Amino acid sequence: MVVDRYNYIGWVRKKQGKISEAWTSHEQAMQILQKYLPPTHPRLAVTYNYISLLYSAMNDHLTALDCLEKALHIQEQALHPNHPHLAETHFNMSIIFERLNKVDDAFQHAKKAIDIGNQAFFTSDDPQMKIYQEQFDKILLLTQSCNELVL
Structure with missing residues (x-):
């Protein structure tokens, strides 16, 4: 489909x-997607994910997060709860929340990405799963550091 080429x-x-x-x-x-597909079609979520990466690259993390929330909303309606695209969106949200210094939210989304990845087709040695695990471990360390500062 031509949309895939544009996104690539x-x-x-x-x-x-x-x-x-x-x-x-x-x-x-x-x-193209908005013209020909319903607003809850999963292909829209993929494009929202790509657009969020552009906003993030421009340090507009709040708008990036808005795009990711739109993607997640579509995916939760249209996809199986353990679909890999959901894991990817949660992973991306974790990164954005980390950049916004919202460590608890970052942790929740990193954990969700890991949980979905484990339920989907990923194995512990899958390259994508390793990326999710690295993000989770990084956020876990940040969470522990924040907790130590409070004490």
């Missing part, structure tokens, strides 16, 4: 640091 091109452009070109690609994908 946008992802590549972001990796290259060409944010404005990435915007163009993801906006084209979103326009």
Whole structure:
């Protein structure tokens, strides 16, 4: 589907640091999706995830979080509770909450990503699962550090 190509091109452009070109690609994908699909279609959630990465790259973490919340809302309605896309969205939310210094929220979403990953098809040596585990471990250390400061 042409939308997948737009999203892939946008992802590549972001990796290259060409944010404005990435915007163009993801906006084209979103326009097509919004025109032809219902507002709860999972493909919209994928594009919201990509757009959140652009906002995060521009340090607009609140808008990135808003996009991720839209993605999560769609995914929770349209996908199986243990679908890998849900794990990815929770992982991304964990990163954003960490950047916003909301460690408890970051922890909850990192844990959710791990839990879903374990229920989905991931094994402990799966590369994606290792990424989720690294984020979880990092947030766990932050949580423990915050708790020590309080004591």
